[in-house]
Amino acid sequence: MKIAVLGTGTVGRTIADxxxxxxxxxxxxxxxxxxxxxxxxxxxxxxxGWLADHSxxxxxxxxxxxxxxxxxxxxxNGGGALAALQQAGAANLAGKVVVDIANxxxxxxxxxxxxxxxxxxxxxxxxQRAFPEARIVKALNTMTAEVMVHPDVLPEATSVFLSxxxxxxxxxxxxxxxxxxxxxxxxxxxxSTARGAEMYLPLWLRLMGSLGTxxxxxxxxx
Amino acid sequence: MKIAVLGTGTVGRTIADxxxxxxxxxxxxxxxxxxxxxxxxxxxxxxxGWLADHSxxxxxxxxxxxxxxxxxxxxxNGGGALAALQQAGAANLAGKVVVDIANxxxxxxxxxxxxxxxxxxxxxxxxQRAFPEARIVKALNTMTAEVMVHPDVLPEATSVFLSxxxxxxxxxxxxxxxxxxxxxxxxxxxxSTARGAEMYLPLWLRLMGSLGTxxxxxxxxx
Numbered sequence: 001m002k003i004a005v006l007g008t009g010t011v012g013r014t015i016a017d018x019x020x021x022x023x024x025x026x027x028x029x030x031x032x033x034x035x036x037x038x039x040x041x042x043x044x045x046x047x048x049g050w051l052a053d054h055s056x057x058x059x060x061x062x063x064x065x066x067x068x069x070x071x072x073x074x075x076x077n078g079g080g081a082l083a084a085l086q087q088a089g090a091a092n093l094a095g096k097v098v099v100d101i102a103n104x105x106x107x108x109x110x111x112x113x114x115x116x117x118x119x120x121x122x123x124x125x126x127x128q129r130a131f132p133e134a135r136i137v138k139a140l141n142t143m144t145a146e147v148m149v150h151p152d153v154l155p156e157a158t159s160v161f162l163s164x165x166x167x168x169x170x171x172x173x174x175x176x177x178x179x180x181x182x183x184x185x186x187x188x189x190x191x192s193t194a195r196g197a198e199m200y201l202p203l204w205l206r207l208m209g210s211l212g213t214x215x216x217x218x219x220x221x222x
Numbered sequence: 223m224k225i226a227v228l229g230t231g232t233v234g235r236t237i238a239d240x241x242x243x244x245x246x247x248x249x250x251x252x253x254x255x256x257x258x259x260x261x262x263x264x265x266x267x268x269x270x271g272w273l274a275d276h277s278x279x280x281x282x283x284x285x286x287x288x289x290x291x292x293x294x295x296x297x298x299n300g301g302g303a304l305a306a307l308q309q310a311g312a313a314n315l316a317g318k319v320v321v322d323i324a325n326x327x328x329x330x331x332x333x334x335x336x337x338x339x340x341x342x343x344x345x346x347x348x349x350q351r352a353f354p355e356a357r358i359v360k361a362l363n364t365m366t367a368e369v370m371v372h373p374d375v376l377p378e379a380t381s382v383f384l385s386x387x388x389x390x391x392x393x394x395x396x397x398x399x400x401x402x403x404x405x406x407x408x409x410x411x412x413x414s415t416a417r418g419a420e421m422y423l424p425l426w427l428r429l430m431g432s433l434g435t436x437x438x439x440x441x442x443x444x
Contacts, residue, residue: 109342119336119424156443161425188428196425202341203383203418206410207442216444221378222433 004029004069006062006084008036008047011101011145012075018149020057022179027058029065031087062087071097071172072134078104078116078123085131094133097169099176100124100194101140101148103201112205115198124163124194135169137162138194139177142204144214151181151217158217159184163194186220226251226291228284228306230258230269233323233367234297240371242279244401249280251287253309284309293319293394294356300326300338300345307353316355319391321398322346322416323362323370325423334427337420346385346416357391359384360416361399364426366436373403373439380439381406385416408442 005016006029013028020026030036030047036059037048051059058065066072066088076084081102085093104123105113117123124138139162140148151158160182162170174185188196208214227238228251235250242248252258252269258281259270273281280287288294288310298306303324307315326345327335339345346360361384362370373380382404384392396407410418430436 114341118340118421120331154443156441158443159440186429186432188425188432193428193432196428199340199421199424202421203410206415206418207408210408210410210415211442211444213444216442218381218440219378219443220429220433220438221376221380221441222435222438 001025001071002069003027003071003073004065004088005073005075006065006088007075007077008059009075009077011148012073013047013050014145014149015073015075015101016057017054018180020054026056027060027065027069029060029062029084029088031062031084033059033061063089063092066092066096069096071099071176073099073101074127075101078102079106081123081127082130085127085134090131090133093131096134097172098127098131098134098136099140099173100127100136100138103141103198105201112202112209115201118199119195122192122194122198124191124198128165128191135164135166136191137164137166137169137173138191138197139163139173142197142200143217146215147217149180151183153215154217156219157183159186159220161197162187163189163191163197165190184219223247223293224291225249225293225295226287226310227295227297228287228310229297229299230281231297231299233370234295235269235272236367236371237295237297237323238279239276240402242276248278249282249287249291251282251284251306251310253284253306255281255283285311285314288314291318293321293398295321295323296349297323300324301328303345303349304352307349307356312353312355315353318356319394320349320353320356320358321362321395322349322358322360325363325420327423334424334431337423340421341417344414344416344420346413346420350387350413357386357388358413359386359388359391359395360413360419361385361395364419364422365439368437369439371402373405375437376439378441379405381408381442383419384409385411385413385419387412406441
């Protein structure tokens with residue numbers, strides 16, 4: 001499939017790497033490709049270096065990456081999600097499956113971050129309202145990037161959640177998740193259920209602190 | 223141990239029944255014992271009927287129930303927690319382990335409820351601030367009453383979380399949880415980590431809706 005992954009951070013690169021390895025035709029979207037290629041990342045690997053190791057992945061502006069994609073993955077940070085999708089363009093997103101992985105984390109008051117939207121709304125719903133013709137599916141936001149795409153790094157099967165208004169879009173995402181190795185995909189319901197998946201993040205952050213690793217996930221035992 | 227369980231709802235009765243069965247000396251606290259005994263509960267069993275089946279459990283006003291207890295369990299609904307502990311009395315709570323099971327659910331806007339406190343505060347912290355000499359431990363609020371006290375109704379071991387400022391109080395609660403059958407007690411950290419445990423509730427509620435049962439729990443796989 002032609003898939004656009006919006007966001008060049010750890011989550012975006014990890015998803016893009018996995019999709020590329022599974023044989024998909026992957027474009028990675030960024031606000032300004034030239035600036036992204038020129039950017040140093042402190043001690044971490046640069047996007048330019050990462051691209052050199054991923055010769056079949058294309059870096060492009062959000063709208064260019066999205067234009068001919070069949071599936072779009074929002075792997076930006078939550079604060080930049082709306083702007084990234086706006087740059088991708090409502091016309092480019094119309095009718096497409098948009099997997100929203102982002103969490104609306106607000107680091108302005110330090111660590112652990114709070115959520116910039118809670119309770120009676122969610123980032124998933126905000127994106128669905130902003131792009132009513134896109135088929136938003138919230139997924140994968142409840143685990144670290146490595147576990148998203150290689151759930152078998154954990155010793156037992158764990159659960160992944162879906163929220164979205166469009167059953168056929170959720171079926172497409174379920175197939176992608178299963179291709180990553182997920183075996184327990186739980187459909188929470190319509191996009192308003194993204195409130196639950198997003199509000200789990202504060203517990204996830206405290207668990208990371210207590211366990212001393214982000215490499216964990218929850219299994220719903222029933 | 224002498225244990226006061228504040229609250230005569232399903233959670234309070236379920237906890238009291240289990241503690242009584244384990245041989246503890248259990249008092250159940252309520253605002254007005256005479257009114258509670260006179261109350262019909264719609265189609266459900268009355269408190270008076272429940273007490274008739276639990277001859278070794280004593281019903282008492284919150285302060286009376288708490289006065290000589292070694293451990294206090296707050297099993298009121300979140301909206302009534304502060305008032306119940308106020309009636310129990312700061313002097314009666316001073317120095318004692320207070321297990322806070324309540325969730326700050328706000329049903330005023332319908333179902334599913336929102337949370338009346340989120341993000342930079344939690345009910346657990348509110349109670350700790352209101353009763354600085356009590357040793358508040360948030361626990362068990364992340365599962366249905368039956369699973370709290372009989373985790374082995376589920377086919378696999380699941381996780382239970384602790385939040386509190388006092389290590390020895392958490393050790394007391396850990397022992398109680400293990401006596402219920404819990405085998406994976408995760409200490410999240412100080413009482414501020416109750417934010418994480420409480421903000422999980424919206425996901426729990428959506429899972430209940432999706433799974434069609436409250437009889438489930440999460441296992442942290444790491």
